[in-house]
Amino acid sequence: MDRGFVHDVCNKKFMGNFFTVDIHTHILPEHIPDFGRMFGYGGFIRLDHLSRKEGAPCCANMMIDDRFFRTIEDNCWDPDVRIADCMRHRVNLQVLSTVPVMFSYWARPEDCLQISRFLNDHIAGIVNKYPGRFEGLGTLPMQAPALAVKELERCKTIGLRGIQIGSNIEGKNLSDPSLMEVYAACEELDLCVFVHPWNMMGQERMQKYWLPWLVGMPAESSLAICSMIFGGVFQRFPRLRVAFAHGGGSFPFTLGRIQHGFDCRPDLVAIDNPVAPTQYVGKFWLDSLVHDPAALTYLVDLFGESKICLGSDYPFPLGEDKPGELIRRTGLSDEAKEWMLGKSALQWLGLNLPT
Numbered sequence: 001m002d003r004g005f006v007h008d009v010c011n012k013k014f015m016g017n018f019f020t021v022d023i024h025t026h027i028l029p030e031h032i033p034d035f036g037r038m039f040g041y042g043g044f045i046r047l048d049h050l051s052r053k054e055g056a057p058c059c060a061n062m063m064i065d066d067r068f069f070r071t072i073e074d075n076c077w078d079p080d081v082r083i084a085d086c087m088r089h090r091v092n093l094q095v096l097s098t099v100p101v102m103f104s105y106w107a108r109p110e111d112c113l114q115i116s117r118f119l120n121d122h123i124a125g126i127v128n129k130y131p132g133r134f135e136g137l138g139t140l141p142m143q144a145p146a147l148a149v150k151e152l153e154r155c156k157t158i159g160l161r162g163i164q165i166g167s168n169i170e171g172k173n174l175s176d177p178s179l180m181e182v183y184a185a186c187e188e189l190d191l192c193v194f195v196h197p198w199n200m201m202g203q204e205r206m207q208k209y210w211l212p213w214l215v216g217m218p219a220e221s222s223l224a225i226c227s228m229i230f231g232g233v234f235q236r237f238p239r240l241r242v243a244f245a246h247g248g249g250s251f252p253f254t255l256g257r258i259q260h261g262f263d264c265r266p267d268l269v270a271i272d273n274p275v276a277p278t279q280y281v282g283k284f285w286l287d288s289l290v291h292d293p294a295a296l297t298y299l300v301d302l303f304g305e306s307k308i309c310l311g312s313d314y315p316f317p318l319g320e321d322k323p324g325e326l327i328r329r330t331g332l333s334d335e336a337k338e339w340m341l342g343k344s345a346l347q348w349l350g351l352n353l354p355t
Contacts (some may be wrong), residue, residue: 011348018338020241021093021345022086022323023194024245024287024311028099030077039111045069045101061222062101064161065179070163071086075315079126080103083133085314089274089323092342094314096123097137097164105170109144109231116141116151124158135349137164137194145178149185153232160347161191162241167224168199174224175272183237192241192348197221206223212326213318229280241348243285247295251303287311288340289320293330305336309345 003296007321009041024066028047035044046235047060048264050071058074075081076099086094098119104112116139123136140148142162152163164184169179186193200216201223203265221244228234228242243249259278262269282304289311290296310327313319327340 015333018326019093019255019342019346020091020330021310021342021349022091022314023096023309023345023348024196024289024319025075025082025094025096025314026076026099026316027082027096027123028072028077028102029076029119033118035111035115038060038114039108043106044104044115045099045117047072047332062180064101073315077270079130079134082315083130086133091310091323093133093135093183093212093345095135095137095161095194095345096126097194097196098139098289100164100166100196101165103139103142103198105143105166105199109141109147112141112143113151117154120151120155120158120160124155124160127159134258135351136160137162137192138229139164142166142169142179142181144298145181148182152182152185152189152191156189156191157295161351162193162194164194164196166198167193167195167220170199173231174229175227175233180236182217183233183240185239187237190350191349192243194243194245195221195224196245197224217246222251225249225251225284226277227275227348228284230269230271230273234280234283235273235275238283241285241350243287243348245289245311245313247288247290247299249287252299253295255281255302269322282307285344288327289313291326293326296326296330297332300332300336300340304330305339306344306347308340 032047034046036042042065046063048063049060052058059071061071062069075085082094102119104115120138127134127136138160140151140326142148142165172211197217197220198221200212202216203212205214206216225244225248246336259276263268281302285307286303287297288296310324312322312323323340327337
């Protein structure tokens with residue numbers, strides 16, 4: 001039996017009206033090796049665990065060398081805490097991926113491969129320990145595509161359903177020719193791809209107000225989608241299953257401008273792919289993390305409910321407090337909600353729909 005479908009009808013009913021899958025959640029191991037000491041240079045994440053206060057969750061500071069990055073709680077590493085939260089939130093299945101700051105595309109390729117293997121083994125271990133509760137996405141040394149393909153093949157053997165990649169690879173857009181062999185391998189291995197914004201453009205002008213997360217991330221997602229469209233990635237790999245975080249960022253809401261640019265300046269836009277960008281609407285998936293019912297309704301009108309997946313960014317503060325709540329409180333039909341809460345995610349993952 002498919003490991004992903006140990007879920008039974010009783011469990012489906014217990015968790016709510018619809019089988020619910022959250023494709024956008026992040027996890028870290030509780031303890032991370034001192035990669036800086038191992039490799040002889042800095043820039044890597046470490047965890048400084050904090051003393052637990054009575055009645056409070058366990059916490060740790062994510063540090064980049066001696067620079068504070070963020071504080072996380074035990075829901076970022078403890079599967080049992082996550083399962084308890086899933087029960088409260090009526091989520092049947094979480095898709096686990098690493099925190100994007102762990103990508104380490106800037107590191108030496110062999111070192112990034114070692115980090116990737118460590119993180120991928122950790123996620124695969126959780127998936128296998130809790131069958132039917134979690135699925136996993138791997139991370140790859142994308143700065144070295146040949147190494148990335150080898151680790152991608154290993155991801156398949158250890159039971160991961162796909163990979164998570166950044167919106168750019170150390171400044172290379174996702175249309176870069178060097179990445180095509182990774183996409184080809186994903187298509188051949190039937191592994192899905194989740195694109196998460198990171199290393200946001202223009203950060204030198206966004207030092208205040210948390211603007212990299214509020215402005216940079218939506219722009220990064222749009223850049224990633226446009227790069228894959230105009231670079232011919234979807235045209236070249238029609239069976240590649242790609243989902244983009246945060247509702248596709250600003251892409252859906254600027255699609256009219258993007259299409260108009262294609263129409264009025266094909267000499268600048270249609271140089272690598274002559275197919276109009278609107279022709280790719282419905283060819284890839286978006287998560288539902290837009291924080292606004294009207295925006296979500298617009299996404300459904302534009303892309304269709306079968307291409308929108310629940311994504312919460314659990315367990316981080318910019319995510320959805322109660323995963324799936326935005327979908328549930330829209331005025332959309334029960335059929336549309338059923339697709340967005342679970343069925344579209346299962347198709348993206350390559351799993352059979354539950355009966």
